Amino acid sequence: MTLKKHHTRKSLIVAVGLIFSFYNTLYAQQKFESNQYINRSLVTASPVASGFGVFGDVPVSHFTGTPDINIPLYQVAYKELYIDLSLRYHQAIGTKPDAFPGITGNGWMLNTGGVIIRVSRGTIPYNFPNNVPVPVNFNPTKDPNWSSAATMQTHLKNQTVFVNAEGRYDEYQYNFGGRTGKFYIDHTDVFRIKSEQGEDILVQKDPALSYKEFTMPAEPQLPLSCLATGVAYTDIIKQRNFVYKFTLTDSQGVKYTFGGTDQSIEFTRPGMVYNGFDLKDENTLPTSWYLTSIESPNGYKIDLNYKRDKFYITSEAYVSDKIILPGKFADNDNSPKGRIIKSTLYHPCYLDEIITPISKVKFDWSIANQQLGYTFNVVNPPLPNCGAVPGDLHSQFHFTKYPEIRDAPITGRFPNKLDNFVVSNSVGVRKMKVEFTYTNLATTRLKLLSVRLKGESDTPQNIPTYSFEYNPLALPEYLSYKNDDYGFYNNKNPYITSSDPIYYYNMFTNAATRQLYLDSRKPDIDFTKAEVLQKVTYPTGGYTEYEFENHEYGRTAKYWPASVQENANGAVYTGGLRIKRISHYDYLNHKATEKKYFYKLNYAAAGATSSGVLNYEPMHFAYFNGAVQAPAKYAGTPGAPNFEGNMTYTQYSTDPLNASGYRSNHINYSEVAEVDLDGSYSVYKYKNYDNGYHDKPAENMVSDNVNVGEFWKEDEMNSMELERGQILSEQSYNSANSLKQDAVYAYNDDINRFNSHVRRIKMVPNPIFTMNYPSLRYTASLVYTYYPFLKTKTTTHYETGGNVVNAATATYHATNRLIASETSVDSKGQTVVISYKYPHDYAADPVSIAMSSKHMIAPVFETKTTVAGTQESLVQTPYYSPSANIYVPQEVKVQNGPGALETRLQFTKYDSRGTLLEQQKPGDVKENFLWSRSHYLMAKVVGSDHNTISAAIDQSALGNGEINELMIPSFLDAMRNDIALTHKMAQITTYTYTGTWLFGPNAVTDPNRKSLHYLYDSFGRLKSVNNGNGMAWSTLRASYCYNYAGQPVDCSTMASIGSIAAPPLTLLGEGALPVTLISFEAVKQENIVKLNWSTSFETNSDRFEIERSIDGKQWLKLGIVSSQGESNAEHEYSFTDNGPIKGGPSKGENLYRLKMVDVDSTFTYSRIRSGVFGQEGDVALYPNPVTIGDELTLLTDDMSRIASVKIYDSLGKLTHQAPASKQINTRKLQAGLYMVLITYMDGSISSHRVVKQ
Template sequence: MIKPIYFKMKKTKVCSAFKWTIMTVVLCLFNNIQAQGEQPTITSFSINSNIQSPNSASLGTYGAIPVSLYSGTAEVSIPIYQINEGNIPLDINLQHDASGVRVNSVPGWVGQNWSLQAGGLIQRSVKGRSADEFDVTRGNNNYNNLFPHFNYWDDYGNDCNNDYCSTILWPWWNQGYKYNMPILQRSNWSSAQNLYSIYLDSRKTYNPPGWFDGDYEWRNASSNALDLKKYQPDLEPDIFSFNFMGHTGKFFLGQDGQWKVASSSNLKVICDFSSDVVSPVSTPEYNYNSPPYSTPHVFTEKYREFPRVINKITMIDDNGNQFVFGYNEATELTFPDFFNQQYSPIISSAWYLKYVKNKFGSIIYEFEYEKGPYIGHFYLSYNKFSILNTGFYDSTLRYDFKAPGQLILPIYLKKIKTKAGLSIEMNSSISNSMKFKENDNAAFTLGTLNNNIYPSTNYNRQTYINDTFLGPYYFYRKLLDFTTLNPEWNAANDYFSLLKWKKLDNIAIKDANANNLLTADFNYINQPDRRLFLTGLSINTEQKYIFEYDRDNLLPNFLSSAVDHLGYFDGTPFTIPLTETNWSGYYNQRLTNPEAVKYGSLKKITYPTKGFTEFVYEPHSYSKEIDKNGVLINSVSEGIIGGLRIKKIINNDGFGNNYVKEYQYTTGINSNISSGNLLFKPLYYVSNINTASILSVPKTAYIYDINQLIPMVNLFGNTIEYETIIEKESYFNSSTSINNSGYNIYKYSNYSQFPDLAPLNTTVPDYNFKFPRTDKSFERGKLLEKMVYDNLGNLKQKSSFKYESNLDLKANAINIVIVDASYESYGSYNFDSRNERAMGAYQIYYSDKYLTEKTVSMYTAAGEITKLNKYTYKNYPLSLGTIANNGDLFKNTEYEQTVDGGIMKTYKYPFDFSSSIYNNMYNSRIISPVNGKTEFVIGDSNSPTSRTAISEEQTNFTEIVNNIGGVTQVPQAVLFKKGSSSAFQETLKVLNYDNEGNVLEFKSKEGKSVCLIWGYNKTKMIAKIENVSYNDVLPFVSNLQNLSNTGTQSNLIIALNNLRASLLSSMVTTYTYIPLFGVTTITDPRGDIITYTYDSFGRLKFVKDAQGNLLSENQYHYKNQ
């Protein structure tokens, strides 16, 4: 998780702050898999000795910029606000990608390389062929229609759904992964025999001579109707990546039909293919005899129904909290082919977080979205495929120069509502910054196959591409409901003028009564000839951040060909070699320019304190590289490649003091050899490859593509990694020379130790470079060793780390690609015969890489001091059991070595017990530890020779009716025993809960009864009453809650004082709040009130006692203020 930048504040104390001791009960909600090496907490109650007095809202320490050393990337984050309701924190912040600006990267709504983090999303990478893993069919009565589908026509335009159809069909379907998973469960799924069997099945659809559909194959439906279902099955699960509320990772559908999750968090995925899918949009079919000139011809035409798409995904953590993504307004839709929308199925490409629900069914956060105007994304494309045949075909040549793209129906966050009544509103408008234009690149107008994509007065140019009905007719449609005509388009406009991007103008945070608590305003470079760059952020008009960039005005348009291998600006457009003799020289046209690659990079942040951070970058370097077969080899000479790594970070506090961190990416402190490994070596040209498969005619192919022959989608991890990194620290100001503080050396697990694995089997060996390899990136990038040296070069501390992973957690996949796309002629048709398919079998891991051992050695004058910690884990269910493990991992033991033995802590979870309530807890995903035992052990930590009990803690549970009428398991009693005692002692017992899981009454170890009243929509404790039963306070509860929810603070205080006056024999402590800021008053049993006052930023200004005396004060001073 990217950490926030903080900056310094000056604090003046007038007198000591009092500590007001109270008793309160909170549930310990925690993530079972903590940061590596952290101790899990036993599910119980923690008795807090005081309500935490709100500290001044942290504006932070200037320059606390973390760096991902393994990738050399500075991780920059600007905090806007943090909310925590129901023990579920929600951070709102800006994050910056400091790896450099790619030319083809269109800025998001907060500017180039910035993103707003406020909730989260799931994104999907499509693998295989089918959209959303379904059976994408088109309604022929001969086939099962498991999902809505395309209507389809025969080759003469007849509607086959009206039972009138020629025998020649356009087979607009491909069988989805969901229905082909059994193929991957065969014992011989990856064998050459099985791959060849699938290959032969796919060839059965060929029956030339027949009719050609322009996109797929020769077809004769009457003779091959039974074989159509076998046509090129989808045998690869799509990969879904997520980033929300502190959780990151990926998931996919395994061949057993279960969702597999790869994440350091324990998460379960729910997505029902029968109830969580929808038809995305219905659009009109057009009459070919009545072409649309400026408006669609829709009065008598039917509507085309596209295949269903995934509309809802739910993820559940191990505390029972649910994170619900999608629904219509929060699902982003994409047409994969901008210029062929009519025949390009819509896919759901992203699902935004819609609801966060706690285990009691309450909605803690609700996110509202709005659909924006259409946007598009385009890229340059040029390829040639030359085949020298020895049999049926003549020599062939295919080439294509164009700028294809996607049409996207974007989603923008509009509002966040919290359970306590807060509202966070996002206000946006149309950006005036650089957009795609017709004259961006000649590929739009000069391509031999793509020169008719713009509307004009010529009907053929307006509506057809290569005898195919023009796709982009969604511009005729109204943006929001997809059913009302939108007259915005006309023949005089090109499609690009309709694409509009938005920018975020401000964020307003309001309380339940619509009072403004905080406003964040965003400032940009926003002009037609420039990219959208964020230049400033103002919070409540006073707290201002200023952002400066390196020569951002020199960046070209999005379709410039002045790019290096990875798409970063290199200052010189490449030229396309048109003959095979020049293909091999194209690589050198894409070399990285060490200066141009810096254009647009963030070079300085100035903070509200007037302190600042400066960034110095350099391009990546490497001494090893991956060849086309995935083998790490030594580079012929050390190289550089696009993207930026951080070289130096200078933090200035605004008073002339500079704190500097420098980074050296070499194999040692005195070495000049790069420690970088290039994990993606671009490949543009391959010659003399045999594309033949079994039973096919041998062919020799020459392939060239400007966008690399090895797909980058095959790469899950970084494009470059560093095995060793040196971090140097120093300090200086205007009056002192540089003071070196020493340096640290870091070593990481890397590709040389954990290389990706070659395909298990393939049908075309010469084509192996195109197939996905089994990815092992989850085992790389782990810190193996950290060595700390002083400024004299003496080793002061060494930390070593060991890890393990469960390699049984993997799924199967088969990649199918067309390798012979021979450009042929048949009569008056030109088409791709595509008569060869290559298949490669690989696997997908979903294991964690977890810490098992940590050793820290300190080197002092007295000698070496070593501390050893060990950790073990357990999967549940067992990975090889009858019920497959889908990615959950739990800490089993943790061991700390002592002089004469060691301390061992062992944890038990609900699934370790057989009672029904623990089974219900597991099924509800409430899987925190319920028992923890601490022992002194002698001998090896894995099999001690003796064990002596020290203590044991256990929590017993009960069930309550929750907020939605179901049941939820909650702690009922905390038990503790010391030493070898056989009897537990009860230390705390809960007598009553509300339906939100708030404790209403509990009894302490001494038998004292304590009652609690919860206000502000049951999110904050407003009263604690001791020595009374809940029945005695019940008559007051409703009025107090209503006043806290909707009334004024003065009326609430009056009502709380009446409560105190009515219960004179009890000890009553009361509280009021500003929900976003913190507690405003605490009134003790004597009636003395402590008042907390905040400024407009939510920072604590001062604290006063009942007599108005100042107890403490915080002053916030800025330079020159």
């Protein structure tokens, strides 16, 4: 089973309340949630780190209208540990005028491992000026009555302040290794993860309670006498009471460390605003922790090292004001303020190198100063009687309280860009280089133009290149005030231009001019697409074109109470883009495939209503006039201890006043249709606000001044975001609008699931709050942290002879998210149940206890299969500890039916890092393995033992293979001779890697000393395969040529013997075949053979006739499948042979072919495929289910029989394809059900069902 991703959103845990002279700013820091306006009031992560958060909040999905645009670059790997270096594009990042580009250009994010992003909530003890009482430090949600009416009223009356000790109330968003989610500290001070993904992650923190010093790059100073503070310049940042290191451990026991080094933690510093302040000198917060290591439970790891460079700045401009009358209840400054520029300063980290035991990746950076920057003009002086000085940092950006940077110049303040990275082996020999090229103009944002993949040198070569094209419409300058309410370009706003505060007061308080302003914040479909990605061209010459369109919605989610309101006048455009069309071309102007997307309800019935649901409505103006009562805690003013009479408040802002109600992506879609070129289509339906997954009521709420306004409606209720976005159904229709397949998904619906949550209390000042009139509110709500697992998938196939329904149901362990059982019905109508046991099921076993203590909770110890209530099979894989802190499989036991439980395979020897050295089947000889660096297989010895082999070879020489590679062949040859003296029947296969350690073996020598030699080109691609005798080459077996569009054909130089020329181009005329067959496969399933084939082009085709033979001479027609007739899109077909031949002269081999017949009876045959029954030595897979991060192992007597392995997910998508290998790394696969297809050298195929945790 697989889960569709859905997004999550940030949630405020605790805010603070305390009365002192700078109340407004203090409260503002707690009020705003994550959104485009967050940097006005909340300390935010850098643009680079925040970009990772976008992929978590607005994930790739039909639900969000976001396409998957991914460029794989390189995989750093050692054993089961890996880091995928890749580029990902997101249209929500690359199309906002005031969003600064990241390290690889506008809209692109470079995945280099992972990051944890902090959303700061609440205050910390030292963030208070002198003479201000520090709030008490206690957990307000620990009490069982934490949300009762009495408790909430007590908070309101006392205006309770809760100290954010060690990030207790913060929210952390993680993104690493394909995993995304959030974690919080619950009321028991334990971390809880919130993610729809099926893995239990252990979160641990290492706090720094006392001051820790961080050295920043030295900055030149331009001292100014008018702001002299007497504080000497320093390049040291001091921090205390913060998390220095996070450790996240996955369910396989692999530890991911974030931070823990001074250079891997990014800091953010908010600047002052007009009438604002800095809290003491310490308003600097760590906001991002980058991945610094991945460590196996067996002790080996991958390290990531970082370096720090000079700070850079981003800014925003806004107008925001509040006027309270009578004036005695207002703030000290109760007059209009005018336009404000607010800046944020970031101390960035850049990845320097990734180091594994076998390789290193080095990253090269340079300042990205050839791009559009901010044009800063001083609008307000930072302090009275201090004029603006051009080029001075604090006079324009108000960073006066940071002594180490206060007088630094502002010129050249840009982040770095990544120029290239180089991959080398452990001894520093270069193997690969990836280069990035960008725009180079000071008038445009930094955009990625190409990615060039180079080999072992920079000498002229055929260079595979990705190139990128963007919408030519340019985004405006920064702070141009031409954004819609969601931050996207609309080219409309001429209203934030004046420096006169009265201008804005008059504009907002006059209904006519206010409406003109509101109209200027609406989207414009002609400008939203400015600079969005339009085209990706691949090294092969093919390319993909992307067409986006504006979001639109048909209804709006309302809150307090939860409801959905239909638009009165149909669909309405809103800000941002969704994908409209994706077109793939295999060469110039030749469209191979195309997908169009329609966001309509009831699309199959020609529905025209938008399926979009808007979940956030911005508000810019508020007004009240009337009688009010004093807040619950009210001290009054001298001479007026009790408030009496009316109050008038006027509030307005160019940024939405209700920004704290912004819920991640502002629009999502309940139904999306994906239409192919030929008119066939699929309809996807998702959980959303309008179909039963709106938010639940909050636990409680108390507020002052409820008669003034329902201010709490911008606070979150008990959000159901954890389930919104999960797919409900998927329907497939042909071009005649006939339903062909329907898949319905049902998820965890246990009513007790809501008991898994994090409690939170949110305190927010009401809009009429002032220092002299502290009107507050408190909201108590829950953050749900349960696992919304896929419980049942029911698939119906609609056939002319009757419908076929298949259903699969899964159960999971509530505490660790591991699958407990899976139930389905086989072809005979019998119920099949597969159940699993894990370490936690063996509570008294010392090894299980030790594994659980290391969070190695996912290895499967037992798999039991029952059919119709009778046990069909039992597979046990007990673990043991061959050396300290190493826990590995000990053996594989199998019981078939009522038979005895038999040991099928024993793992008898491991090295100190858990690498298998020896295994044995009962009654058989031992198999031994020799490794270099516990990673490269150097030799396989069958028929000897580990002690004999160890005495015959210098293992230390093998362990440093790259250093001793010239001597290794002689070492291996000497080992052959020594072992032959004592074990004459031993079979030895050796592998050498001279110069090819990161590519693959350059020679494999079998027990008869016959060799296959492999030659690779400068990019590490296989170039040729040659026969050999020992280390000597002889005849050429195969040669491979890799040609790229626009590059010279260079095949002839690759052949060591003879010449290989490119074939001439052949054009098909009118007599073209009726069908272009993409694939044809025969798959053995239980007692049947399933035939699957697909076509990409059909013209005048009539039918497919399926034929079977046992000798390849006499063919029997089994059936007929109708074809499409006319089509230029891909189509898939299937046919089942329910009575294949078993045994007999053919020894169970069944041959199949397709007869593809045209309407005029002309025909052609496909290639022949086979399915074999009763073949000895069939392949078995273990463990099953595959645990997260584990290896899927192929158990077979003869690996040479296997040609390739493919893995398909439950939707039929190919997720893995590779040549024959005894072990397959499945870490990239999401949790769910997969079909493994094994293709043998004779062309036959077997299928195996595997569950991935």
